[in-house]
Amino acid sequence: MRPALLILVGLAAPARADVAECPRLHPEQHARLSGAGMFVGERGGQGELAGERREARGGWDAQFGFAVGDQRWLVCMYGARAEITWWKEMDARSTNCALQVRGSGGSNVSARATCK
Numbered sequence: 001m002r003p004a005l006l007i008l009v010g011l012a013a014p015a016r017a018d019v020a021e022c023p024r025l026h027p028e029q030h031a032r033l034s035g036a037g038m039f040v041g042e043r044g045g046q047g048e049l050a051g052e053r054r055e056a057r058g059g060w061d062a063q064f065g066f067a068v069g070d071q072r073w074l075v076c077m078y079g080a081r082a083e084i085t086w087w088k089e090m091d092a093r094s095t096n097c098a099l100q101v102r103g104s105g106g107s108n109v110s111a112r113a114t115c116k
Helices: 002-012
Strands: 018-021 033-040 052-056 059-065 072-078 084-090 096-102 110-115
Touching (some): 072 110, 084 110
């Protein structure tokens, strides 16, 4: 009876969130973070999503919905024209991602994605 109870408790536990933050400096190019977006499909593709974007204090927030199994990416953009990117794959089991971007230009930009 106890093993069955432990299994049920484990199944009822909430899913862990997959959280990723953009490095403020590109790991190889040493360019400053200038923005971020969520992409779907293969790495390096053109599948940038618009999401449900809302202005927030100091920046903006956006919500994105996905089908289970979709390949999804946090894409961090660097340089004045976002010409340098850094891709972080997010958990394919999640169905919702929230992206928070704060700051604009200079050294004060930050970006964080949370997928559940």
